[in-house]
Amino acid sequence: MSSSDEKYRKLTTEYAKLKAQIPVLKKAYLDEQAAHNELKNEFKEREQTVRKFEQEVDSLTFRNQQLSSRCSFLQDELEAADSKKKHKHKDSPSHHAPPVSPGIFNEELQNKIEENARLHQQLGDCEAEFTAQIKDLEQKLAHFERQCDQHEAVLNSTVQKNKSQIDKLQEEKAMLEVKLQTIEDEIKSYKGRTEKAETLLGTVENDLKNQLNLANKIIADKLPFVDTKIPELNGLNLPTHDRRHQLRSRELVNQSANLLGEVIQALSNFYTYTEQRSQIYPADGKVEPISPVNMQFCKLLHENLSHLRPVELSLKEFVASFKEDALTTLETATGLQPFAKNVKKMVAYMNKVLPYQLSSLEEECAVSSCTSMLESKNMDLHRSLKKLNAVFNKLDTITSLLAAQSTKSCAHSPSNHPRMFTILCNYLTDLHEVVREVSKHYNAKVSLEHQMPTATQRLKTTDECVVSSLISLVTSTGKFSTFLSGNKEFFSQRAGYRTRGSSIGIDPGTQTVRSNPATVNFRQKAAQYIALLSKPCPESVPHHIAVHNRKVLLSSAESREGLAKQIETFQQKVSKLEQEKEHWMLEHQLLKIKFENETEKSKKLEKQLENSSHVEQITSIQDNIETPVPVRKGTDSDKRLDVTMLGKVDSSTKSTGVVDTREMLIKNHFSTRINELTQQLQLSDSKCVSFHAEVRALHKQLQMGERAKKHAEDELKAMSQTYAQLKDELSTTSKNYESQLSMMSDHLAGMNEKLTQQKDEIDELKSQISNAKSSSSSSHSKFSLKKSRK
Numbered sequence: 001m002s003s004s005d006e007k008y009r010k011l012t013t014e015y016a017k018l019k020a021q022i023p024v025l026k027k028a029y030l031d032e033q034a035a036h037n038e039l040k041n042e043f044k045e046r047e048q049t050v051r052k053f054e055q056e057v058d059s060l061t062f063r064n065q066q067l068s069s070r071c072s073f074l075q076d077e078l079e080a081a082d083s084k085k086k087h088k089h090k091d092s093p094s095h096h097a098p099p100v101s102p103g104i105f106n107e108e109l110q111n112k113i114e115e116n117a118r119l120h121q122q123l124g125d126c127e128a129e130f131t132a133q134i135k136d137l138e139q140k141l142a143h144f145e146r147q148c149d150q151h152e153a154v155l156n157s158t159v160q161k162n163k164s165q166i167d168k169l170q171e172e173k174a175m176l177e178v179k180l181q182t183i184e185d186e187i188k189s190y191k192g193r194t195e196k197a198e199t200l201l202g203t204v205e206n207d208l209k210n211q212l213n214l215a216n217k218i219i220a221d222k223l224p225f226v227d228t229k230i231p232e233l234n235g236l237n238l239p240t241h242d243r244r245h246q247l248r249s250r251e252l253v254n255q256s257a258n259l260l261g262e263v264i265q266a267l268s269n270f271y272t273y274t275e276q277r278s279q280i281y282p283a284d285g286k287v288e289p290i291s292p293v294n295m296q297f298c299k300l301l302h303e304n305l306s307h308l309r310p311v312e313l314s315l316k317e318f319v320a321s322f323k324e325d326a327l328t329t330l331e332t333a334t335g336l337q338p339f340a341k342n343v344k345k346m347v348a349y350m351n352k353v354l355p356y357q358l359s360s361l362e363e364e365c366a367v368s369s370c371t372s373m374l375e376s377k378n379m380d381l382h383r384s385l386k387k388l389n390a391v392f393n394k395l396d397t398i399t400s401l402l403a404a405q406s407t408k409s410c411a412h413s414p415s416n417h418p419r420m421f422t423i424l425c426n427y428l429t430d431l432h433e434v435v436r437e438v439s440k441h442y443n444a445k446v447s448l449e450h451q452m453p454t455a456t457q458r459l460k461t462t463d464e465c466v467v468s469s470l471i472s473l474v475t476s477t478g479k480f481s482t483f484l485s486g487n488k489e490f491f492s493q494r495a496g497y498r499t500r501g502s503s504i505g506i507d508p509g510t511q512t513v514r515s516n517p518a519t520v521n522f523r524q525k526a527a528q529y530i531a532l533l534s535k536p537c538p539e540s541v542p543h544h545i546a547v548h549n550r551k552v553l554l555s556s557a558e559s560r561e562g563l564a565k566q567i568e569t570f571q572q573k574v575s576k577l578e579q580e581k582e583h584w585m586l587e588h589q590l591l592k593i594k595f596e597n598e599t600e601k602s603k604k605l606e607k608q609l610e611n612s613s614h615v616e617q618i619t620s621i622q623d624n625i626e627t628p629v630p631v632r633k634g635t636d637s638d639k640r641l642d643v644t645m646l647g648k649v650d651s652s653t654k655s656t657g658v659v660d661t662r663e664m665l666i667k668n669h670f671s672t673r674i675n676e677l678t679q680q681l682q683l684s685d686s687k688c689v690s691f692h693a694e695v696r697a698l699h700k701q702l703q704m705g706e707r708a709k710k711h712a713e714d715e716l717k718a719m720s721q722t723y724a725q726l727k728d729e730l731s732t733t734s735k736n737y738e739s740q741l742s743m744m745s746d747h748l749a750g751m752n753e754k755l756t757q758q759k760d761e762i763d764e765l766k767s768q769i770s771n772a773k774s775s776s777s778s779s780h781s782k783f784s785l786k787k788s789r790k
Contacts, residue, residue: 004172011169018162025158029151036144043137046130052736053126059740060119063747067112070755074109077762084769180551187547250322252487257315259480264312266473268304271353273465275301278360280459281449282367291363297356300349307349314339330405330417340403347389347396354389358382369454377445384438391431398424418492425488428481435477439470586693593682600675611668 278294278301290298318335322328330336361382365375402420446463449455484491541549 004176008169008172008176011165011172015162015165015169018158018165021158022155022162025151025155029148029155032144032148032151036141036148039137039141039144043141046133046137050130053130055740057123057126059744060123064116064119066751067116070751070758071109071112074758081765081769184547246322246328248490249328250319252490253315253322254319255483256480257312257319259476259483260315261312262476263473263480264308266469266476268308269469270466270473271301271304271308273462273469274357277459277462277466280456280462282364293356293359293363297353297360300353300356304349307346310342311339311346314342330402331414332406333403334406336399336403336406340400343396343399347392350389350392354385357385361385369452371448374445374448374452377441377448381438381441381445384434384441387434388431388438391427391434394427395424395431398427421484421488421491425481425485428477428484432474432477432481435470435474439467439474442470443467582693586689589689593685596682597679600679604672604675607668607671611664 275298278298279290314335318333318339321335361378364370365378370378398420402424405417446467449463450460
């Protein structure tokens with residue numbers, strides 16, 4: 001097993017080394033690829049420049065061709081003119097024509113030839129530079145291609161080596177799995193043996209328990225420790241505790257917990273209202289930005305409940321741990337340790353808040369509207385806040401000292417406990433005085449601030465809230481200090497237990513405890529042992545499950561990316577299921593409300609039916625009453641006087657029935673009205689809940705839309721940048737083409753002007769030649785006439 005493990009470790013180290021080399025090679029390959037791409041881009045740019053030069057060369061050749069054709073044409077014309085001149089000279093040697101100066105043509109030809117030579121030289125230089133650059137780039141490209149091939153070869157070799165090593169590792173893994181299977185079989189056999197041993201152990205334990213019970217019975221029945229005459233031996237006897245003392249201590253601790261809750265509540269209110277005030281003054285957060293000190297101060301004040309509430313809860317838990325059948329003293333009160341820890345955390349939080357509170361006061365003093373009087377009041381508050389934190393630090397030390405009495409490392413004797421309680425009472429009175437001082441200074445500061453013209457109504461209301469919280473803190477601390485100072489004697493006296501054989505726990509002669517100190521140590525040890533037993537055992541995974549999980553982890557071929565993807569999919573499913581859960585919860589609430597409405601409607605209908613039946617009974621009773629007989633009055637008149645029900649029924653029976661029915665109808669009407677209003681209220685509540693859910697969903701959609709908008713804006717910016725780049729490229733290319741066209745057009749215009757000038761010169765020469773010819777012919781005719789006359 002050791003040799004295979006060593007081989008496996010070596011292979012894993014080599015595999016890790018090769019795996020670490022792969023990203024380096026990949027990075028080198030990518031760098032070479034990037035350099036290759038850069039060279040390709042440079043090659044493309046150079047090709048573009050070459051194309052530009054080729055276009056310029058083509059334009060120059062075109063111009064050269066035009067010039068050469070023009071020169072040849074002019075040379076032909078010159079040759080023709082020279083031949084004509086020679087012919088004329090041969091014909092008429094006596095009369096010489098005016099000679100045409102060939103200097104203009106020669107100068108123009110020379111200029112064109114020089115320009116042609118200069119352009120040819122420039123073209124040769126450009127071609128030489130271009131060929132040199134192309135050669136350099138080809139050499140670089142070949143060099144980089146060679147490097148790329150080398151890197152690819154190294155990468156392929158490393159990949160092949162890694163493949164071979166992976167194959168070896170997989171083979172070793174298969175071998176190890178076989179070994180694991182054999183080991184698992186051995187473990188199963190060992191498990192069977194352990195089960196047998198456990199059964200034997202259970203039987204042995206039962207036998208030992210029975211023997212122990214017998215021994216305890218014998219000790220309890222036959223060997224009681226009843227020696228109460230000798231005080232040295234009686235001090236070792238187990239003491240009996242006083243139940244009244246226990247109940248009294250429980251009641252007092254409960255009252256102190258309630259009073260502490262009031263103090264914590266007032267302190268929390270002070271911090272919350274201070275947070276609201278710091279958001280308004282000296283800088284209003286809605287109008288202008290808050291300073292970083294005030295921002296951090298508000299952030300810390302916002303967390304006050306998470307540091308203050310555990311103090312109250314831990315003391316209430318300690319009160320809940322009190323029992324009537326067990327004596328609780330400082331040595332056995334292990335529940336005070338979490339309370340002391342929470343007090344320490346609270347004081348640390350207050351010490352953390354204090355510098356920001358003082359710096360915020362200094363910022364208020366630095367405001368331009370702050371007068372010297374207000375600044376002095378702020379500095380008084382500054383000093384009183386420091387005192388408050390100092391008193392809280394003292395309280396932290398005394399509470400930690402009291403809680404340490406139930407630990408093993410505590411070396412204080414019980415005679416020091418009264419001194420500790422007196423110090424605690426003194427610190428609480430100091431706290432009350434300091435809080436009163438803070439309240440007084442703050443009240444003076446607020447009254448000065450409210451007289452300023454810059455004080456807003458919002459600031460005034462928040463200041464009033466802060467002052468009220470400080471007043472409640474003063475009253476609660478006063479109650480707490482008076483309570484503890486009034487019950488200081490009870491807390492300072494010794495624990496309520498008595499030694500056996502006497503009704504007094506203290507020896508009157510020596511004023512010492514009758515019980516031995518060893519019993520106190522034993523009681524403290526027993527309390528700590530019971531506290532340890534009451535702690536829950538840490539959760540542990542069974543061995544077979546751990547082995548199975550390890551096998552799964554070793555044999556699983558899934559990568560971290562796959563697991564991450566699975567986690568993402570599961571998270572998405574969970575979010576969807578939570579959304580569905582919320583939806584169905586809302587539907588459940590709506591159906592519940594509908595069901596309640598239907599039940600109320602059915603109740604209303606039942607009541608209406610009962611009322612209708614009652615009214616029908618009353619009407620039937622009224623119909624059954626006999627109508628009175630008409631009375632006839634003697635001789636005076638024979639008229640009949642009919643007395644109806646309205647005139648006669650003033651009796652008590654009918655009046656009470658009608659009143660009852662009316663009361664019932666009014667009661668039913670108002671009950672139905674109340675039911676309808678409750679239904680409307682429930683419907684409005686359900687609508688509010690549904691609207692709240694819709695608003696939350698819409699808020700989420702809005703956030704998603706804003707994210708999509710930001711993404712689209714980023715894409716639009718990128719597209720606009722690319723569009724601007726393309727526009728610039730297009731403008732540059734169009735400018736280049738326009739400049740080339742303008743140059744060509746200027747060149748053509750110059751050439752046309754030169755051609756027109758040359759044509760004018762040729763026409764002048766032709767006219768001169770024709771004039772010369774006409775003059776020669778006229779002279780010849782005159783000469784012939786003279787000869788004929790002779």
